[in-house]
Amino acid sequence: GAGVSQTPSNKVTEKGKYVELRCDPISGHTALYWYRQSLGQGPEFLIYFQGTGAADDSGLPNDRFFAVRPEGSVSTLKIQRTERGDSAVYLCASSQGQGEKLFFGSGTQLSVL
């Protein structure tokens, strides 16, 4: 597939649990973004990677959220001690570079019970 792939598509967890969300960007795209989208709202920026490094993590809401991209390709968003307020769609996007057109995946719907 040529698009951005996100897994799982749906994740249901219990309050206090740890979750990992995976993003497989378009091959060759150096920039990778994570956004979070609540029902009825626009996507909210979380973190931006350029290659392996987090170039901007100013959108991460608190230290329970962490993301990695160890080889400059696949990225994992990690959420510790999940809370009900973390329930949202988590979107990943990639681009050829900052400022270039973003290609989004279909997102992971996270539900914290």
Add this chain to the structure above:
Amino acid sequence: LAKTTQPISMDSYEGQEVNITCSHNNIATNDYITWYQQFPSQGPRFIIQGYKTKVTNEVASLFIPADRKSSTLSLPRVSLSDTAVYYCLVPDNNAGNMLTFGGGTRLMVKP
């Protein structure tokens, strides 16, 4: 906060032209204006990008006046499948030039 303002929702009918206007009063000299479309259960999809005057592609046209403080996305002859949320974005210069999404415009196309 998003740097753009656009109507929350719009209704139209099949076959009509739809124009969605976005204001971006604080746009910087070098900023481009980008529009995305989002269907339910999907991520946003790039529609069009422009800097000034007019840009046209197979999907839409984008009109940008000389002062660049607003832009208008024009969708010709909409169909039911154009029902979606449309986002207008400019780089957020206070956030490392990240693309910050506002609430978008919910377009409902009726038969």
